[in-house]
Amino acid sequence: MNRNRCKTTLIFFILFFILSSWRIAQVRSQEIPTKEQIVAKFSGRIPHEWGEVVKGVKTRLNTDQKVLALTFDACGGPKGSRYDAKLIDFLTGEAIPATLFISGKWMDANPEIFQTLSSNPLFEIENHGLTHRPCSATGRSVYGIKGTKSVGEIYNEIEGNALKIMNLTGRRPKYYRPGAAYSDEICVEIANALGYEVVNFSVRGDAGATYPKRQVEEALLHSASGSIVLMHMNHPEGGTAKGVIAAIPELRNRGFRFVKLSEFELR
Numbered sequence: 001m002n003r004n005r006c007k008t009t010l011i012f013f014i015l016f017f018i019l020s021s022w023r024i025a026q027v028r029s030q031e032i033p034t035k036e037q038i039v040a041k042f043s044g045r046i047p048h049e050w051g052e053v054v055k056g057v058k059t060r061l062n063t064d065q066k067v068l069a070l071t072f073d074a075c076g077g078p079k080g081s082r083y084d085a086k087l088i089d090f091l092t093g094e095a096i097p098a099t100l101f102i103s104g105k106w107m108d109a110n111p112e113i114f115q116t117l118s119s120n121p122l123f124e125i126e127n128h129g130l131t132h133r134p135c136s137a138t139g140r141s142v143y144g145i146k147g148t149k150s151v152g153e154i155y156n157e158i159e160g161n162a163l164k165i166m167n168l169t170g171r172r173p174k175y176y177r178p179g180a181a182y183s184d185e186i187c188v189e190i191a192n193a194l195g196y197e198v199v200n201f202s203v204r205g206d207a208g209a210t211y212p213k214r215q216v217e218e219a220l221l222h223s224a225s226g227s228i229v230l231m232h233m234n235h236p237e238g239g240t241a242k243g244v245i246a247a248i249p250e251l252r253n254r255g256f257r258f259v260k261l262s263e264f265e266l267r
């Protein structure tokens with residue numbers, strides 16, 4: 001008798017759990033607009049801006065504290081899929097948190113490294129686009145990289161990579177940085193409608209990993225409190241790791257602390 005009652009209670013709880021998970025999933029999918037809804041809402045609009053800092057793009061932490069947010073992009077593609085182990089090993093060894101913007105292409109090229117990075121609590125994994133395209137509603141390009149051509153392509157570029165990150169890590173990203181850090185303002189509105197903030201930078205830390213050590217170090221040492229620094233983790237041949245390794249002890253001496261983007265509001 002008693003045993004039966006236990007069984008019934010157990011079954012009841014299991015059913016309750018399944019039903020509530022289903023309900024949460026339903027509410028969640030209702031919150032995020034579908035591709036059709038995004039296309040219906042944004043198609044036909046003409047963008048007026050094209051650049052790194054268009055309307056709505058965040059570039060700084062909203063704080064007066066002496067903090068810097070180091071962000072490292074992993075862009076992907078034939079020349080952009082390498083991994084700067086020296087840089088990441090240094091950050092890990094020194095317990096320096098950072099935000100990593102990773103494209104779908106880079107993830108495909110480095111599945112094991114991606115898993116290691118995403119399971120390291122020092123790092124937060126954010127969205128650098130499924131195919132690392134500049135984010136345009138009308139097919140604009142920059143630095144010879146072709147941008148997305150339509151609202152539908154913008155949706156695929158942003159949400160496609162967000163789903164990829166979510167499937168691999170169990171966590172939905174909060175931020176999106178377009179390929180080449182270039183977008184129009186319609187792209188920003190679409191990203192916002194999908195629940196992401198678009199984040200570029202206030203300090204150009206390595207200019208696409210083209211800066212030699214000295215220039216990376218200078219850029220870091222001249223960063224104001226609350227800056228978001230853009231650098232790269234996919235060019236081990238560049239000066240980024242050496243510049244970071246040179247600048248960080250001095251920044252710490254000056255009282256700077258390093259934080260992830262999600263620790264502060266952005267502006």
Ligand SMILES: [Zn+2]
Nearest residue numbers: 073075179180
């Ligand atoms: Zn990139």
